[in-house]
Amino acid sequence: MQSAWTSRLGWIAAGLVLSLLGAWLIAQRGLEAQRAAFETDARIVHRLLSQQVVQHDAVLSTLALLEPERSEALPRLSAIHPRLLSVLARAPGGAWADAALSRAEAASRASGASGRAAMAEGDLASGRYTLVLGAGDGAYALVIALDGLVPEADWPMDRASSPVRVALQWNGQSLPLQAGRPLDRGWRFDFDKVVAAESQPFHVVATRWVGWGELPWLGMATWVLAVLAGLALLAHALRLREARQRAEALLRLGQLGRLNAMGEFAAGLAHELNQPLTAVLASTQAAQRLLADEPPALDTAREAMGRASAQARRAAEVLARLRRGLEPPAGAAASQALDLGACVREALHLLQPEIDRRGVAVRWLSSDPVVVRADPVAIDQIVHNLIANALQAMDRQANGPRELRLSVRREGERAVLDVADTGPGLPPEVLPRLFEPFFSTREGGLGLGLTLSESLAQAQGGRLGAGAAPGGGALFSLNLPRDSDT
Secondary structure: OHHHHHHHHHHHHHHHHHHHHHHHHHHHHHHHHHHHHHHHHHHHHHHHHHHHHHHHHHHHHHHHHHOOOOHHHOOHHHHHOOOEEEEEEEOOOOOOOOHHHHHHHHHHHHOOOOOOOEEOOOOHHHOEEEEEEEEOOEEEEEEEEOOOOOOOOOOOOOOOOOOEEEEEEEOOEEEEEEOOOOOOOOEEEEEEEEOOOOOOOOEEEEEEEEOHHHOOHHHHHHHHHHHHHHHHHHHHHHHHHHHHHHHHHHHHHHHHHHHHHHHHHHHHHHHHHHHHHHHHHHHHHHHHHHHHOOOOOOHHHHHHHHHHHHHHHHHHHHHHHHHHHHOOOOOOOOOEEEEHHHHHHHHHHHOHHHHHHHOOEEEEEEEOOOEEEEOHHHHHHHHHHHHHHHHHHHHOOOOOOOEEEEEEEEEOOEEEEEEEOOOOOOOHHHHHHOOOOOOOOOOOOOOOHHHHHHHHHHHOOOEEEEEEOOOOOEEEEEEEEEOOOO
16 A cells, blocks of 8 residues: 555656646746747837937037028927927027036037037936037037837837836936836846937836736646646556556466465375275275185176276376376476565565555565575465465454564574464464365365465475464464575
């Protein structure tokens, strides 16, 4: 039962590991796909904004080259470029009314021969900023609206529903261009890049939060179901193969057991009937001779004695032929080094369905690595018989625990296997007859299993004993010589 639970836990653990690993990989792929889409949209926004702000430099450069003489011509630019709220000019020798514009012009002139424009100090949150260019003895300024800087038709996202937050940042100030959907938890993607205009060093900052609900749950669930179905099919196939192998092994053991039992049966039967048959044969031959003497014997008596003699010879020949046919061939039992504990575990594996069906708990009291030299078929037969007998004995125990206690240990140059059960035990009066042929304490039992096991143990140089187990139940001990090479 413990082995079955261990196997189930192993399958459950494998299913969890595969399911979690696959789901994690699918989630990662989904997140990477969303990150790639986010970065693509953010780069498009950055490129569009860069294209627009570069135009402001071009407008100022054009004003500096044309040097319009009449200031009333400047407002016409607002009609051409609606985002230019106003166009200001400082005539040579004049001064700006706003000190911020003067500082911006000074910064522009300080940029060197390149004549780069400079941004005036202001409040970015108001949605506008001023760009100033010092040119020659004069200067020009553009008051620019950030709202609608990029036409709505060109914007790559739906401003109302997109989860991406986009903002322009400059000098510690921030202007949201798209609200997005900020979250308290989840996965966060960030994008921060300065627009391609040195005069207007705006940072395009984009943020994308991915919540748990946006993970590819359908793909993850499909993977988990596929893993569970695959493991279920694999486990079923392995159980079928294991059941087939167990059935084949049990069939081989059963065939060997039946042959050995029949051999024991034939040997016992021949021993029991040989002497009576010999006596019958001798008596009928004597009667036949007496009847043949004078006075003449009765023909009927002579014919009956002849038939009895013929039947007695026939019975002796049949029994002798049966015994010869069931004896194993010479050299069939080849001894080899065996791990006694491994033999016990193999027998438990074969009997696992019976153990599970009876609700028996298997408990190892000790499991020393012990190697014996014996015939593997004989040892398998003995161990199988002892464990099967213990399981059958616990069937007769109506109440109480059902526990199979096993122990493999060394005792000097010998190896000892103890098989104990929690069944009704062995009454003292049956112990002397326990290994007699045809004696059984189980109703319907043939009484040859323990006899056969004892004969096989003796053939391996060992012995089989029985007694009471500590705490109740029966205890059988198999004592075998250890392998001299280990």
